[in-house]
Amino acid sequence: MKTNSKEHREHRLAEARDESKSTRDIGPLRKCLKPARRKKAGGSLRLFIETYLAAHCPLDWSPDHIQVLADLDRIVRHGGQQAIAMPRGSGKSVFCRAAVLFAMLYGFRKFVVLIAATDGLAENELKKIKIELETNDLLNEDFPEVCQPLRASEGSTRRFGGQLLDGEPVGLEWKAKLIQLPRIKIGSGKTKQWSPAAYGVIRSVGITGSFRGLSAVGPGGSILRPDLVITDDPQTKDSADSPTQTQGRFEILNGDVLGLAGPKKKIAVVVPCTVIRKGDLADQILDREKNPQWNGRRTRLVNAWPTDQEKWDQYASIRRESLRGGTHGVPATEFYKKHQRQMDAGADVPWAARFNPDELSAIQHAVNLRLDLGDAFMSEFQNEPVDPTAAENIPALDADLLITRLTKLDRRTAGRETTRITAGVDVGGELLWWTVAAFDESWNGSILDYGTWPPQTAAYVRADDPNLNTLSKRYPNLSEEARIYQGLCDLQQAIFATEFPVESSEPLTVTRLCIDSGYIPDAVHRAIREAGHKDLVTATKGRGLRPDENPMAHWKKWPGEKKGWNWVTRRAEKGKPKLCTFDTNQWKSFFAERLLIPFAEAGGRIGFFGDVPAPLRLIADHFTAEYRSRRTGRDRTVDLWELKPNRRDNHLWDASVLSLVAASIDGLTWEAGALAGEVTTALTAEAPKPTFSMARAQAQTPTSVPPIANAAPAPPAPPRPNAAPKGKREPISMAALQRERQTAGMGGFRR
Numbered sequence: 001m002k003t004n005s006k007e008h009r010e011h012r013l014a015e016a017r018d019e020s021k022s023t024r025d026i027g028p029l030r031k032c033l034k035p036a037r038r039k040k041a042g043g044s045l046r047l048f049i050e051t052y053l054a055a056h057c058p059l060d061w062s063p064d065h066i067q068v069l070a071d072l073d074r075i076v077r078h079g080g081q082q083a084i085a086m087p088r089g090s091g092k093s094v095f096c097r098a099a100v101l102f103a104m105l106y107g108f109r110k111f112v113v114l115i116a117a118t119d120g121l122a123e124n125e126l127k128k129i130k131i132e133l134e135t136n137d138l139l140n141e142d143f144p145e146v147c148q149p150l151r152a153s154e155g156s157t158r159r160f161g162g163q164l165l166d167g168e169p170v171g172l173e174w175k176a177k178l179i180q181l182p183r184i185k186i187g188s189g190k191t192k193q194w195s196p197a198a199y200g201v202i203r204s205v206g207i208t209g210s211f212r213g214l215s216a217v218g219p220g221g222s223i224l225r226p227d228l229v230i231t232d233d234p235q236t237k238d239s240a241d242s243p244t245q246t247q248g249r250f251e252i253l254n255g256d257v258l259g260l261a262g263p264k265k266k267i268a269v270v271v272p273c274t275v276i277r278k279g280d281l282a283d284q285i286l287d288r289e290k291n292p293q294w295n296g297r298r299t300r301l302v303n304a305w306p307t308d309q310e311k312w313d314q315y316a317s318i319r320r321e322s323l324r325g326g327t328h329g330v331p332a333t334e335f336y337k338k339h340q341r342q343m344d345a346g347a348d349v350p351w352a353a354r355f356n357p358d359e360l361s362a363i364q365h366a367v368n369l370r371l372d373l374g375d376a377f378m379s380e381f382q383n384e385p386v387d388p389t390a391a392e393n394i395p396a397l398d399a400d401l402l403i404t405r406l407t408k409l410d411r412r413t414a415g416r417e418t419t420r421i422t423a424g425v426d427v428g429g430e431l432l433w434w435t436v437a438a439f440d441e442s443w444n445g446s447i448l449d450y451g452t453w454p455p456q457t458a459a460y461v462r463a464d465d466p467n468l469n470t471l472s473k474r475y476p477n478l479s480e481e482a483r484i485y486q487g488l489c490d491l492q493q494a495i496f497a498t499e500f501p502v503e504s505s506e507p508l509t510v511t512r513l514c515i516d517s518g519y520i521p522d523a524v525h526r527a528i529r530e531a532g533h534k535d536l537v538t539a540t541k542g543r544g545l546r547p548d549e550n551p552m553a554h555w556k557k558w559p560g561e562k563k564g565w566n567w568v569t570r571r572a573e574k575g576k577p578k579l580c581t582f583d584t585n586q587w588k589s590f591f592a593e594r595l596l597i598p599f600a601e602a603g604g605r606i607g608f609f610g611d612v613p614a615p616l617r618l619i620a621d622h623f624t625a626e627y628r629s630r631r632t633g634r635d636r637t638v639d640l641w642e643l644k645p646n647r648r649d650n651h652l653w654d655a656s657v658l659s660l661v662a663a664s665i666d667g668l669t670w671e672a673g674a675l676a677g678e679v680t681t682a683l684t685a686e687a688p689k690p691t692f693s694m695a696r697a698q699a700q701t702p703t704s705v706p707p708i709a710n711a712a713p714a715p716p717a718p719p720r721p722n723a724a725p726k727g728k729r730e731p732i733s734m735a736a737l738q739r740e741r742q743t744a745g746m747g748g749f750r751r
Contacts, residue, residue, distance in 0.1 A: 024162045024163055024164050025163075025164040025165065025166070025167065026148060026149055026152040026163055026164070026165055026170070027164070027165045027166040027167075028165075028166065029144055029145060029148060029165060029166075029184065029186065030144040030148055031144070032141075032142050032143070032144060033141035033142060034141065034142055035142075037051060037142060038142040038143070041142075042102075042106045044069075044070075044073050045069050045072050045073040045076065045095075045098060045099060045102050046061075046066070046069040046070075046073070048098060048101075048102045049069070049094075049095070049098050051138070052101075052136065052138045052139055052142075053094070053098050053101075053132075053136075056091070056094045056098075057091055057094065059351075059353040059354065060352075060353045062350040062351035062352070062353070062354075063350055064086070064090075064299040064350050064351065065090070065091070065351070067297070068084055068086065068092070068095065068297060068299070069095060071084070071295070071297060072084075072095055072096070072099045072270060075099075075268045075269075075270055076099050076102060076103045076108050076109065076228065076268055077108055078266070078268075079227075079265075079266030079267055079268045080266065080268060080269075080295070081258075081269045081270075081271075081293055081294050081295060082269070082270050082271070082294070082295050082297070083271045083273060083282070083285040083286050083294040083295065083296040083297070084270065084271065084272045084273070084296075084297050084299075085272075085273055085274060085275060085282060085286055085296070085297070085298045085299065085383040086272070086299045086383075087299065087300065087301040087380070087381040087382070087383070088274070088380045088381060089354075090299070090301075090351070092272040093125075093232060093272060095272075096230045096232060096270060096272050097125065097128055097129055097132070099228075099230070099270065100112050100114070100129060100202065100228070100230060101129065101132065101133075101139075103228050103268075104181065104197050104200045104202065105139075105143050105146060105196065105197050106196055107195075107196025107197065107200075109200075109227045109228040109268065110199060110200055110201065110218065110224050110227060111200075111201045111203075111214075111216055111224045111225060111226045111227050111228070112200075112201070112202045112203070112226070112227075112228045112229070112230065113202075113203050113204075113205065113211060113214065113226045113228070113229045113230070113260065114126055114129075114202065114203065114204040114205070114230050114232070115204075115205055115206070115207050115211070115229060115230065115231040115232070115234060115257070116204075116206060116207065116231070116232050116233065116234065117206065117207060117233055117234055117235055117236045117239070118206045118207075118208075118236075119177075119204075119205065119206035119209055120206075121206070121232070121233075122177075122204035122205055122206055122232075123176055123177055123204050125204060125230075125232055126176075126177065126179065126202060126203075126204040129179070129202065130174070130179065133146065133147060133150055134147075134150050134151075143197070145182060145184045145186055145195040145197065145198075146181055146182060146195070146197050149163055149165070149170050149172050149182045149184075150172075150174075163182075165182075165184055169183070170182045170183065170184060171183035177203060177204045177205070178201070178202070178203050178204075179200075179201070179202040179203075180199075180200075180201055180216075181197045181198065181199070181200035181201070181202075182195075182197070182198065183198045183199055184198060185198070194219060198219070199216075199217075199218045199219055199224065201216045201224065203226075207231065207234045207249060207252055208249075208252075211256065211260070212256055212259070212260075214226050214260060223262070225260065225261055225262035225265065226260040226261060226267065227261055227265055227267055227268065228267070228268045228269075228270075229257055229260060229267065229268070229269045229270070230270050230272075231253065231257065231269065231270070231271045231272075232271075232272050233272065233273055233274060234249055234253070234271065234273065234281060235249060235273070235276065235280060235281045235282060237276055239280075239281070240276035240277045240280035240281065240282075241277060241644075241647070242647075243279075243399075243621045243647070244460070244462050246279070246280055246281050246284070247460070247617075249281050250281055250284060250285070253269075253271070253281075253285065257269060271285060271294070273285070273286070274379065274380065274383065275298075275379060275383045275384065275385055276379055276385060277385055278385060279399070279400070282383075286298045286383070290400070298383050299350070299383070300350075300381070300382045300383060300384070301349065301350075301351070301354075301366050301369070301381040301382060302347070302348070302349050302366045302381075302382065303348040303349070303350060304346060304347060304348035305346070305347060306343055306344060306345060306346050306347040306363065306367075307345055307346030307347075308342055308343055308345060308346075311339055311342060311343045312343060312367060314335070315332055315335055315336055315343070315367070316367075316371055318331050318332040318335050319331075319332035319368075319371065320371075328358075329358070329368075330358075333358065333359065333360060333364070336360060336364055337360055340360065340361070343363075344361065344363050347363045349361075349362040349363050349366055366381075369381060394628060394629075394630055394639070395592075395596050396624075396627065396628075397592055397595060397596070397623055397624045398624065399617075399620040399621055399623070399624045400620075402595065402608070402616070402620040402623055402624070403608070403613035403616040403617065403620045404599075404613060405595070405599045405605075405606075405607035405608055406599075406607060406608060406609075406610055406611055406612075406613070407446045407607050407608065407609055407610070408610075408611045409446075409503060409609060409610070410501075410609070410610070411448070411449055411609045411610060411615070412436070412448050412449045412498070412500050412501065412609070413448070413500070413501045413502070413503065413609070414438035414446070414448060414500055414501070414502045414503065414508065415438065415440070415444075415446065415502075415503055416502065416503040416504045416505060417440035417441075417444065418438040418439065418440055418445075418502050418503075418505075418508065419439065419440055419441055419668075420438070420439055420508070420511050420512075420663060420666055420667075420668065421436060421437070421438050421439075421448070421500055421508050421509065421510050421511060422436070422437055422439070422510060422511060422512045422513070422514070422659045422660075422662035422663045422666060423435065423436045423437070423495055423510045423512075423513045423514075423658075423659055423662065424437075424513070424514050424515075424516075424654075424655040424656060424657065424658025424659035424660075424661070424662060425488070425491065425513065425514070425515045425516065425655055425658065426516050426651040426652070426654040426655040426658070427484060427488070427515065427516050427517075427518070427519045427520070427524060428463060428519070428651060429471075429480065429519070430463070430468070430470035430471050430472060431452045431453070431454075431463060431468065431470060431471065431651070432452060432453040432471075432484075432487050432488065432491055433450075433451075433452055433651035433652055433654075433655050434450065434451060434452070434453065434491060434495070434655055435447055435449070435450040435619075435652055435655040435656045435658075435659055436448045436449045436450070436495070436500070436510065436659065437606075437656065437659040437660070437663070438500070438502075438508075439663050439668055441668065442602065442603055442604060443594065443603075443604040443606075443663075443668065443670060444602060444603065444604065444605055444606070445594075445606045445607075445663075446606060446607045446608060446609060447606070447607075447608045447609060447619065447656060448500055448609055449609065450618075450619050450652055450655070450656075452468075453471075453487055453490065453491040453494075454469045454470065454471065454473070454474040454487070455469065456468060456469055457469070459614075459615065459617075459618065460617060460618050461618065462649060463648065463649050463651065464648070471483040471484065471487050474487065475487070480520070481520050481522065481523045482523070484519075484520055484523040484524070484527070485523040485526050485527045486527075488515065488523070488524060488527035488528075488531065489527050489530065489531040492513065492527065492528075492531040492532075492533050492537065493531065493532075495510055495513060496509060496510055496513075496533050496536065498510075510536070511536065511666050512536060512537075512538065512662040512663070512665055512666040513533070513536060513537045513538070513662060514537075514538050514539075514540045514580065514658040514659070514661050514662040514665070515527075515528065515537060515538070515539055515540065515658075516540055516541075516542070516654065516655075516658060517539040517540060517541055517579065518541055518542065521539070521541075524539055525539060525576045525577055528577045529576075529577055534577060537577070538569070538577070538578060538580050538662065538665055539576075539577050539578065539579050539580065540579070540580045540581075540582060540658060540661065541579060541580070541581050541582075542581075542582055542583075542584035542587075542654075542657075543581060543582070543583060543584065544583070544584045544585045544640065544641065545583045545585060545586070545638070546631065546633065546638065546640065547631050547632055547633030547634060547636050547637060547638045548633040548634050551566075551583070551636065552566050552567070552568060552582075552583055552586075553566075555568060558570075559571075564664050564665065565586075565664060565669070565670060566582055566583040566586040566587060567580055567581065567582035567583070567587075567661055567664065567665065568580070568581055568582075569581075569665065580661065580665060582661050584641065584657070585628075585638055585639055585640055585641055586638070587657050587660060587661055588626070588628070588639070588641045588653075588657055589628065589639045589641075590660070590670075591606070591656065591657055591660055592628070594606040595623070604670075618652070619652045619656075621649070622649055622650050622651060622652035622653045623652070623653050623656070625643060625644060625647040625648075625649060625650035625653060626641050626642060626643055626644065626647075626650055626653060627641070627642060627644050628640060628641050628642075629642070
């Protein structure tokens with residue numbers, strides 16, 4: 001009885017296994033419905049899209065589309081790198097998803113990695129590929145070895161794990177960040193072999209995520225490494241605004257991404273992108289001069305604007321009034337229809353099929369977009385963004401050009417004509433940023449060295465980096481004011497103890513140091529008084545004088561004051577050093593002009609130490625963290641300097657400006673007129689506010705920084721003598737009070 005019972009259980013289990021196996025088995029494998037169509041579509045990526053994905057690309061191709069598709073086809077088959085920028089809505093993301101399907105279904109590539117700016121965006125791209133494989137009937141007809149297991153699951157991903165085909169595991173995986181295509185053999189008898197897509201893997205990851213060392217198992221237990229990477233729009237607006245994030249993502253592309261492939265396999269990397277800011281990640285990899293390895297291709301919605309600007313300006317006015325009146329632009333379209341031949345003259349819009357039903361041509365569509373979007377059109381559709389911080393007709397500093405202004409001399413070595421060496425210090429909450437500069441009597445000069453106090457081990461640092469060697473870490477038991485005091489004392493000792501070699505001459509030391517006193521001035525004043533170099537150090541306070549304020553040349557000179565070009569040094573008050581007030585706007589413009597003079601020319605040009613640009617990337621980014629706009633008022637025009645959006649680190653720029661002010665205080669003059677307070681460089685009239693016109697539309701790893709020579713720390717500060725009791729103000733004379741009020745612009749006597 002027991003034997004019969006045991007046999008019965010085994011029989012029922014065997015039946016259950018057979019039933020489970022039969023329900024899990026999705027065989028037999030269907031045959032390809034149209035082998036000739038499948039074979040023909042494999043001839044090129046363009047034919048593949050026209051055959052299986054035509055619904056995504058309903059309009060006729062433009063010449064740019066045909067060229068981009070040819071580029072992608074070449075990359076998929078043979079490997080290499082390709083950066084592509086196309087106007088929004090031109091289909092670059094569709095092309096890249098098609099390239100993934102094309103590469104996997106025909107076996108050109110086995111392991112695809114989808115990278116986007118964030119994990120979520122990368123998963124979304126993978127989801128779109130899943131939907132195509134699950135729902136595209138044409139792919140289901142011609143690629144049953146991939147699509148049949150998907151259809152057999154009836155939308156339940158839990159069925160994938162146990163699927164069988166003719167008794168063999170299918171091996172399909174369908175996860176949020178991973179696709180493992182079915183491992184199915186096709187053919188019959190001895191000719192049966194793995195399908196081209198068998199063992200194919202597609203993974204998604206954010207660009208800042210962990211994807212180094214990715215691998216998968218291939219046929220026979222072989223190791224598969226990524227061989228196709230699609231990095232779709234790898235930057236965000238925030239990262240495009242940040243030089244540090246831009247540099248970090250550029251290094252990820254050139255390092256981590258290109259290093260994903262294994263030996264003897266040329267990886268294929270495609271980066272569809274949009275230029276958000278000048279100099280951002282997309283702008284860099286699209287630049288064939290600077291990064292030719294990325295084969296950048298930048299396409300535009302408009303290659304050339306129409307030449308009849310007057311007619312289009314009339315069109316813009318009619319359209320604007322029509323939209324206000326509720327007629328939806330119909331009168332403007334009628335005006336365009338009447339003058340279309342004349343208004344289209346000179347225009348080159350590559351994608352002639354791109355326009356809306358209520359428009360007559362792609363040219364009209366492009367102009368409408370330009371009118372509606374303003375300067376955003378230049379970024380989204382032209383891939384040539386207008387710098388929102390740059391005023392027209394005002395030369396701007398360019399970080400890539402600055403680092404080419406090399407003296408070919410060693411760090412800290414001055415040129416043979418040098419007559420003085422000065423330094424500047426910008427005081428921050430946790431770091432003291434300093435620069436040292438050398439000048440001859442014609443204002444030819446160079447930045448000899450720069451850095452922070454305390455010194456850092458990294459060559460490129462950010463003020464908000466939590467891993468910095470800060471004043472808090474250097475002086476852990478002191479208050480913020482005491483830390484700044486002690487740091488300034490130690491830095492002064494280090495700067496004045498350093499000798500700077502001069503080419504073919506005796507070494508020189510710093511003759512004048514200017515320290516910004518805008519942040520915790522009491523600590524700065526004490527450090528200057530007590531560090532032992534007070535005759536060589538000047539406390540400074542910058543003021544950005546606007547055009548409606550009196551220029552320093554018109555300020556009345558009071559007894560004991562010393563005036564120079566856009567600076568005035570006030571006699572010391574009791575217990576404080578002399579304070580130099582200077583016009584930051586004038587001195588920054590003066591410095592910028594020195595940096596814009598061609599470096600081969602003599603007479604006021606300034607460069608940087610060294611013969612390689614790598615150690616200068618940090619200071620160049622600080623120098624370009626601000627922009628200037630030109631303003632007119634009270635019959636004078638001045639440049640106003642401000643930080644660019646999302647650019648916080650300008651400390652080395654401020655410190656270098658102080659080194660120029662120090663040279664002027666030390667006796668270096670520009671011209672007699674300049675010394676008297678007259679601006680010798682001609683300023684143009686205020687730039688007009690930008691408006692749309694056809695003419696305007698057409699125009700459109702570092703080495704470590706060595707710290708300066710260290711000296712013995714300065715002794716702690718003694719108690720401040722004659723300090724006023726807590727809660728009471730120290731006495732001040734009426735004359736001194738008046739001078740304070742005038743300097744700060746708070747009433748008193750007008751200068």
